[in-house]
Ligand code: PEP
């Protein structure tokens with residue numbers, strides 16, 4: 001009997017007795033934080049060199065809730081829910097395409113209120129904006145931080161929108177998770193195991209950007225890490241990968257969107273703004289992503305696009321969203 005990955009979910013209240021029982025059966029286990037799959041669970045990852053014990057025997061251990069044995073390296077991704085509910089709106093596989101829109105950076109209280117009103121009119125389910133900005137240049141605008149988080153949440157709530165924001169450092173996770181609906185992990189930090197662990201343990205849905213040159217397996221394994229540490233669901237966000245200089249910032253990998261959406265049946269969203277880096281092709285690329293199977297789009301908009309403090313060349317005037325026709329259902 002062989003397996004590549006075994007995950008045992010246990011009732012949190014009986015985690016220690018389960019752990020002892022598993023070790024008694026010859027399984028080396030590593031305990032992960034409480035798991036978000038429909039209850040208060042603890043996940044144990046079993047080291048592949050452990051004594052092979054039939055799954056039926058493991059299921060028979062008192063306190064064990066589920067056992068995942070898989071050839072797949074990412075069994076939790078394979079088993080995760082395909083939809084999630086944000087502020088009463090269901091989005092994901094099989095649902096109407098969702099729009100996540102907002103400015104690259106939350107620049108001021110007034111700016112984020114104006115943008116929230118505009119994206120709500122255009123059918124957005126969530127206001128997405130950065131309070132902390134991971135920038136390529138250390139001299140670029142780094143975001144207003146904690147005050148911007150408050151402005152973002154207030155503006156979203158005033159317009160009935162969910163909130164998505166990026167968390168760039170482990171120390172900020174708890175404060176951000178306490179007030180937002182979806183935590184974003186950025187392309188620059190997709191490979192940070194420590195950040196993935198902290199974000200997963202916040203038990204919030206996660207928008208996981210693909211790193212600039214990540215393989216699909218690396219991207220899926222980053223999703224697996226989030227789920228293992230407690231995230232209830234991951235929305236995989238394709239935001240363009242490194243390619244030749246074709247006049248755009250990145251290359252929107254619609255093939256990756258199609259593979260994740262159609263071969264893996266996963267919820268994928270596309271971010272044509274960071275892929276293009278220029279406003280004139282954002283809407284066509286969004287449409288390409290939806291055609292490839294994306295269940296949503298992430299688009300940067302600004303009420304004064306030319307004046308945006310970050311990513312101005314790709315910022316859209318909110319009116320430019322109209323051709324997408326992403327009305328709220
Ligand atoms: C962003 O979404 O604002 C951002 C910085 O994107 P990425 O991590 O994809 O570069």
Ligand code: MN
Pocket residue numbers: 104105274300310311
């Ligand atoms: Mn940006």
